[in-house]
Amino acid sequence: MTSDKRRLQPRRQPRQVRSELTRRRILTAAAQVFAEHGYAAGTTNRIAERARISVGSLYQYYPNKDAILLELLTRHLDAGLVAIGERQRSELPGPLEEILRLFVRAAIENHLDDPQLLRVMMEQGPRSDELLAKVARSMGMFVSYIQDLLDGHPEVRVTDTHTAARLVVSTVELVVHQLIAAPDPIDVTRLENELVAMLTSYLTSARAPVT
Incomplete structure (x- = not known):
């Protein structure tokens, strides 16, 4: 090791x-x-x-x-952490749909610089304990922040906000990465609109509690 x-x-x-x-x-x-x-x-x-x-x-x-690619990947993750910090310090709009749009758009913009490089970094990049810890910390911060937003928002109807926050964060990260880095290009405006609509519908739809 x-x-x-x-x-x-x-x-x-x-x-x-x-x-x-x-x-x-x-x-x-x-x-x-x-x-x-x-x-x-x-x-x-x-x-x-x-x-x-x-x-x-x-x-x-x-x-x-390997060391070069690892540093590129680390910088990509650091940029995501900075984006989360900026969102935490900024005043967010009231409607849930607009809050989700801010985060979806930030994720898309963070993946647009060079989708082919992103695919190389994510699929072929070396894995180290330090990098895995950074990924876990980044995801944990994002999940915690989204859960706080869900807990305090009047439009939210889901009862398990921790699970909902994990689903939102994972969906945004995985869907944006996969579709932006795909060989066939996707219209980013349509991607943003459809992803925001999907997440908004999930979070605002009332459902019976699981027993």
Whole structure:
């Protein structure tokens, strides 16, 4: 486990502006290479060439392409956490449908930058204990926040708001990821409208309690 962890960690943590800029160039180049060529063919040679540095210089920052992809995936998750934090600090609209639309739209926008890269990251990216913990923390924060919203909203008719919050978060994340990253493109406006309508209907429909 320890050797695997070292294999996925960046070699150098930039302390100077020049080093940080080089690291960003590597990550930008890797994102482009993985999106264009896929993970198997996205070699460190191709990444270094795109970043306009030597392979030796690349290895000073990352031991292999697994470590690069892991950092890209971590940054994607961090962006999602930032989005959640911004939503928590902002004033939300009253109607439940509009609140759900904000979250659905944020999820779509977070997946639009490069759907092919997203598919590579999610389906082929390396898994580490640190990454899995970050995923769990991100999902937990989102579920807790959505449950608080459901508990205090007069339009909500579901009784088990914790389960409802988990269903909302999982549905948004999985559906948006799968359809945005699919080979055949989907109209994002229609995706947003249909997903919001589906979730609104589920949360506002009265139903008999489960016994």
